[in-house]
Amino acid sequence: MNKVIDSLTHVCTRGYGLALLAGLFFLASCNDDNDSPLTQDNDLSEVIAENPELSSFEAASADIEEVSGLLRGTESYTVFAPDNEAFNTFLNGRSLNDIPENVLKNVLLNHVVAGQLRAGDLENGTLTTLGGSDITVARQGDSFLLNGNVRILAADIEASNGIIHVVNAVMDHEEDMSMGSIAEEVVNRDNLSTLEAILTSGNYDALLNAASDPSADLTLFAPDNEAFANLLMLLDVELGDIPTGVVEDILMYHILGESVMSGELMDGTAATTMLGEDITVMIDGGMVTLNPGDFAVMVEEADIEANNGVIHQIGGVLVPPSVQSILGTVVEPAYFSKDFTTLVAAVVKADLLGALLAADGVTLFAPTNQAFENAGINVDDLDGETLARVLKYHVLPVNVPAGDLVAMLDADYEAPVNQVSAHTLLGDNYELYFSRLNGMFYINGDTKLDPANIMTDQGTVHVLPEGVLMPPTMTIAEIVQMYASGEAEGTDEDGEFNVLLAALTRATNEGGFDFLGAVSNPEANLTVFAPTDEAFMKLLNITNLSQLEDIPVEVLTDVLQYHVIIVPFFSVDLLNNNAPATLYSSISIQVTDNLTIVDREDDNMDANIIIADVKATNGVIHAIDNVLLPFDLVDNGGEEDDEN
Template structure:
């Protein structure tokens, strides 16, 4: 036995020398092959890419039972399959708790390492690659067999399911030949000893767990490629439902009763990219991650985790056993299957949105839950967090259902990457049938109507996307849009600082018939004011501003006479002006003001507020100064 051990050490040393002879130096120049007078150990010592092999030989020889270096320096002949440094690094990555060869720090582990190394040595022959044939069986110094495959190269099969490839063949030495390979070979005896620490891919881990049989069956039933995906490099975090969890999910049904595409997406909703251990989740407290499932807009589905009481996901599934480490990630066994969340599910799962959920369902109201659970429609929801509700005083006494509707965009899943300075329509309405507008500004984060900012973006559900916001978005007046849109900053200055004797803000903020509302406002942009030779003094500016406002009417573009001229009702200044639809030179419509100036363009229409509507002008309207 001592002779065999010594011989094993010699074999390992030969591998190390051979690898060293074929490596690259610090300048990237490949080392020349060793002289044939060098034995296997000397060749390995001279090869940089076999330094791990040399270290392994030395570590194994720390046990009194082994003398591998001397053995592999002997007469031979030997055939040695020598793993590279990368191959040893891959082996260490598969061993839970092993960071380097120094972790083989006991006699038992050093003897185990010697067993691995002697499994790479064939004694009594120096077999060149041309001597190896497809299907050939080689008996190693360790006593177990290796299998040769020559299909597409030279491959050496061990007792695992992955063969090693010969990357550099036929490195001749004085006592044998070395073939450099890209994997450490493992015999079944070693695999049995390493069973408690040898990491396997996530799929193989599930196959070996008696409590995950239903998960394995579901993976096969859903998509034949899913087990292969979970054998990939990853890393993944897998939330693995127990057998009891699957039984509750199926509720008497069979896996075959669930459409394959649905089952596949449900299973992918349990797979997260990257490794998230329990300590990582607890360090974060709560938040969102993305799964491999597909949600609205073909985006990765969001999943909410909360560690305030154990570790739970989407408020429906808790971790029973955490941190089951695998070769390509980590598995947490959970007590419930995590379904595909719609917008209502996501809102209900997040404790920071309890005030919103309470408002949506107050008094048994199901209007919003029915709407936002509709899988036949898509939505964008701007969801105020609890602190936003706490701070909201509802200064205008607006109906809370209308306010909530103003946070919902129907018919589009608007993700943060696609947002820009623009107006969208919400589910809230003026006079029941005209959708209110919402102004989105992305100059500094995402701000809505100039008052509420997006705190958490892109919470992806099956039927849309949620953006958590820090304030409740009240129903907008025409003043709201004027102050929120930076294109109207000069107009706002004109209505306030330049005309202090007239309280335009109070006039144009009236709603519910408490003033001259509703208003139709024709709003000049900053560029329109810049085109003036100078902004008039207050006495002349007041009638000009009044000439842009029609009181008592909400005139939308659809109310204009198509292919003709529409004479507006009198403005606050007293004059009328004319709108011609369609416009010319790219204008939506053309305007002739009270002074008879023509060529004024309407560039945007129907910015709808709760107390009126705004149309955007490219020039300032001038009233008739002769009357």
């Protein structure tokens, strides 16, 4: 009883009311036998709530489920509860909301001991709290000192599930309050220097600020340096080459929006990260594995506490499920490279990622950001359907490494044109044509190909450093008609190729050769040299003719046939094979290195290709500035030279 009276004396000095004093005397008189069972009906949380001098402790514990749960539970505990004055000293002008939740939780748990310990049970020595710290007990006559300077103000306050001792100070909070933030803890660990470099690079200030915020409550799964090194080796990239958006997403997948100690992780459960994607947990023999399976990561060091959360150091980089599906595919090299962010944005907007990932054995021709810029393509300006057409035109449904492309061109070297073609995902009518000139590779004549030969499990990636492949949408006839109507970009209201269209129409109707049908045929694959209107005017002038109708139709038909090759010759192919055969009696034209076409006649009317490689769905058009002549019309007034 003397022990309780001593405690009550301290209570009176801290201003407890008469009601509490009477209650404590009653409790003491009823419980001189320290081993008697608890008879109080109210649990620890209810008893604390009934005592106004413990209102701060009540408020602090109410918001922390782990603490309030055990105070309401069926297990027995002993609580050393600081009174309000003790809490005010601890807060030092702050509010409870200013204390990080994990710090406050640790402080409270460091005042709770398992089991019921009345004052008579206390002996010199130590008590281990639920927070993991020790309370030293030193008896001084009939009173006690805890941790050398904390006194019990009121002892043996019973509850249905434990005992409360009111104390005059918050114990061992200095260590909790002196913890660094998550960001500071990362900086202080040498084996997390890569993570530190990322967070402090200036690219991820929002994440750094969150990890530094003392009011935050977070869990960080922190990959060590070796983990980052292994991932970069797998991806074959440098950290600085990865787009910041990709890095940020991966980092957010390592953060939970609340502090979760390792003991709170449950086998078979999932935790939702700040990225919005889940991490799954497996616990086996005390070892914690995250995302068990092909992308499993082990927790190497758990429960590194900070003043705004907890860090679990891990031996690998966690890969979000949305990114896991990209690894090993033709999308991977672009996704993890700053040079292809426009391409990735286009794939996402076109909703084409799933189709690309599902394809088996493909070749991707990947335009760089610079290539999109050169082509004047802004992804934001195009709808998803248009982007999907463009992107499918960059994919072959077969795997063609650079070595295979070289072998095919070598095997085709003796053909009329040293060129190979392949159908794209856009459809059988949409082919890509591959040519080689001076050791360089080209697609459709004018798009330079860097056969980087980036091999993946799914197929091969080749880089397009300068241009984007645009799928044709019109036949040769439709392109000529569009220019003639003045609707083509860069033409005035008078249009272009009006005379060519008139010549094709007249030769079709009167000359016995269906030119319009040929250039309209979707199954054809032609090369057409298209003289401009000015080119035809020059021809009429040198032949002293006033109009197209003055040229005999059979002569016009022969001249037009001299402008058509029955296979697609792009500009690079013309330079490779400078004697392609035309429809006119297999007579060849000569092409010089500067894309000047030398016809059969020495009439000083050689034609320059002024617009090359206009791709149509059924061939290719080259605009030329003179009409090609297979025979002498100049000296014969538009009549064909009989000697030819």
